[in-house]
Amino acid sequence: MNRVEPPVTPDDERPVDLTGDEFLLPEQTADDTDHGWGEQRNTNDERLWEDVPPHWS
Numbered sequence: 001m002n003r004v005e006p007p008v009t010p011d012d013e014r015p016v017d018l019t020g021d022e023f024l025l026p027e028q029t030a031d032d033t034d035h036g037w038g039e040q041r042n043t044n045d046e047r048l049w050e051d052v053p054p055h056w057s
Contacts, residue, residue, distance in 0.1 A: 010031040014026055
């Protein structure tokens with residue numbers, strides 16, 4: 001009988017620190033990022049902070 005291995009998921013590849021008494025998984029998995037969704041990280045935060053309305057000054 002051939003043993004079938006389950007597919008490897010991005011969660012299987014995430015780093016886990018096992019050096020302390022406890023270990024914690026990262027709060028965000030690799031597939032829960034823009035890169036994980038296949039999107040590029042395009043933000044315009046800098047422009048929005050520079051382009052504030054006049055009444056904010």
